[in-house]
Amino acid sequence: MTGTLAASPDTDVRARLAAACPDILIDTSVTSRAMYSYDASNYRVSPLAVAFPSSVEDVQTLLRTCHDLALPVTVRGGGTSMAGNAIGEGLVIDVSRGLRAIVDIDVDAKTAVVESGVVLDDLNRELVAHGLAFAPDPSSKSRATIGGMLGNDACGNHSVRWGRTSRHVIAVDVLLADGTMLRIGPDGITPVHRRDAAASERAAALESELRAMTQDNLAIMRTELGRIGRQVSGYHVDQMLPENGFNVARALVGTEGTCAIIVRATVQLVEPPAATSLLVLGYADVVDAATDVPLILPFEPTATEGIDDAIVATMIARRGADSVAALPEGRAWLYVELDGATQHDVHVKTENLLHELREAGRLLDGFVVDDPDQRKSLWRVREDGAGLSTRPDVDTQTWAGWEDAAVDPHVLADYLRDFRVLTAEYGLSGVLYGHFGAGCVHVRLTFDIATAEGRDHMVSFVHAAAELVVRHGGSLSGEHGDGRARSELLSTMYSPQMLHLFRRFREAFDPDGLLNPGIIVDPRPLGEDLLPLSTEGFVEAGGRDLLFTYPHDGDFGSAVQRCVGIGRCRSDHGGFMCPSYRATHDEKDSTRGRSRVLQDMVSGALGKDGWSSDAVHDALDLCLSCKACSSDCPVGVDMATYKSEVLQQKYRRRLRPVSHYSLGWLPRWIAITGRISGPVNALLAVRPIRLVAMRLGGVTTARRLPRFASSRRARLAASDANADVLLFVDSFTKGFRPDLVQHAETVLRATGTTVGAAPAGCCALTWTTTGQLTAARRILTETARVLDESGDAPIVVLEPSCAAALKKDLPELVPTDAARRVSARVTTFAAAIDARLDAGWQPPVLPDSVLTQTHCHQHAVFGATSSTKVMNRLGMKTVDVEGCCGLAGNFGFEAQHYETSMAVAAHDLRPKVEALDGGIAVADGFSCQTQISHVSDNDVRAQHLADVLHAALTDNNPQEGAS
Incomplete structure (x- = not known):
């Protein structure tokens, strides 16, 4: 199932x-099937089709149809499975779009009824007003669905307190x-619809069989299951024991969609702790950290999480030193969260724990982190562990495969010690992190899954690791x-009698084995269906020369393999x-x-010339080239760069979309209009002329065109020799907001900075984003010089x-020493002011509060809080x-993208602008300023930080402002 997607024998x-499901969206396109061939594991299985039900009844219709067709079914939510349990060869049903209803919240009973597609963070945002929460909190909580959590029996950072x-x-x-619909709960197994006679009969037969199999297997259920808190492997049939109340609902949790499809759940809620404290502990290595875990557990922590120095180093390398709050001395760390009725109670508990750990002698250093921003920074390092550990450095790629084994936390240190010996024997290295308080260790290892020898080596290691953990x-x-990663290994962990019981349990629900086949029962070999990673010959196919240099990856093929499916990009917040995605949820x-489609392109699954594939361009069409993924994605996917390269290759020596000429060549038009701005503006003020010009240029007529300015206005009042800084006048500033140049100059001089005029040049941004990379490289080469x-x-x-663009794109398109030197010198206006504050400059009186829209490119390249x-x-x-x-530059001006542009604005910008009553909006980016003006119903006009400071200086010192 890993071959080309271009043709299929399954058309009928x-x-x-x-035909059987005419009212349900069923996508059989190459694009969709490529994307849903993957989850967050090492596996790829191409589905026949992907369905997007909008209701429980839709799911029922799909299942009935697939049953009639003998078609396998795999249901998925966020698609973040790391074991390969969210992909399948038949129909994949994605419930994350349509089944998102929070049906009921009972505050008194502390329960909620939710559909399976509800995202955990969305549920908890609804619950916070009631002082309640759904306790399990996997790191993927911003995109993990409740159905997916039920499928895997998810846990999370606080499982040491709240369990699975x-x-x-x-x-x-x-x-x-x-398609039979049943309710399974405290009243046993009953039909959801009481008058459904067939469902009643099936419910009675199912309950009878489950009770019989329980009675037949009491001994092995009591001895082989439930031995440790994190025993997730296999089926949790011990929940049906008499002492557990014959709890079939809990027995179904963790069945990975192989027995039944959970479409709605009633869940118990908890009250979050009244007071908490985060204690960060430093150790020489992870074994020392694990050795201290048994000393910590009697203090009843709410979390005890471990990380090693490789994750921290990767975070700092990718996002800068500010991305990680101060850590104690050490090469491994534990995050220990303690709680209590009051902050005083927590403080006492914290001091007692620190004393005991210091007495034990392994702790190097430890302290309490009270600052909320520092806590958030530290937790993000832990939560991004799976992504950060994927590419710990330029030359290393790590993979799942032996990803989340667990032992009793009291033997965790012994297990880790032996595990390190095993990895050394196999010549593997990896990054360790995990839920140390629950004995669960995550590790990604340097497997070679691109070659047959490497895959065999991985399989051998995983079998040895299974024997070790058992x-x-x-x-x-x-x-x-x-999933596919460990089902074959269950015979290492369980007796033949238990494996037979698992089979009997599954067949009681799904006798035909149509639900997620190859998982747990009758498993697929773990070495099959692995990702096709070979890209040999792809880059050179057709004699194409790639324009970007991909210094962090080596080539385009390796670059697009960065994505391992973690799915942070599917989050609606943060x-x-x-x-x-926030606009469409597609x-x-x-x-x-997009990454998955590009991976299929470089592996050859999309045919010989994937650069021109409709699937690729369908996936890339709504990419805003905002660059946010390059910083926010834990593995550093840079889709803006990939899109530029694809556009370059697709339109190489071909006619381009008209907007590539009108908007992509904008600096050229600005240079021309700057000399004749008056006549141009007068012509464009005539509505028929303006509308014709916009339509001919592929520009939406729903927006106002900005007025062009005379190029003579965008000049410094004076240019100092040997200046402290050089002010670079870009095309957008020159063409549309020339007064900003004098404002910035005035402010910089007021800080005691001497200012010179940088030589004229262009960053080639618009050529780059439209994939005109040959021109962009030529322009940037001259600019660098x-x-x-x-x-x-x-x-x-x-x-x-x-x-x-000058900071990042310049050295990646022009790989010269000159380009790298220029890149190192480039800074933002905000950073220049930050430096003057460090030097002791006292700013004027400024507004108390402002609405801020940070430009995406600034966020990505200079840091999330740089402004x-x-x-x-x-x-x-x-x-x-x-x-x-x-x-996003040209994107929102293009006619075909206007609606998406406005949908993105509606996510957070528009509501906050509409709520701004007489306040000030600060947005340094010209695009951001234009969008704010467009969405404002109350005449909000965004200003550059230089404008705000200039106005304050002018008000406080008229003579200074007039200089």
């Missing part, structure tokens, strides 16, 4: 499926493979389920990624979806997108817009 089955998802399940509504009384899986419009000859003073660029941090230092409280403004 697809047609019958579509199964502990919090009261009842489930399920669909069997033939010798330590542990579980093959402690969190992510068995960071800037991925704006188009996998095709996520960074992950003239700027390199200007000395070594910092180059302050007023437009954030241009600053980002707001400076405003806070200036004394302005910032209300930050979450995510992209939606205009």
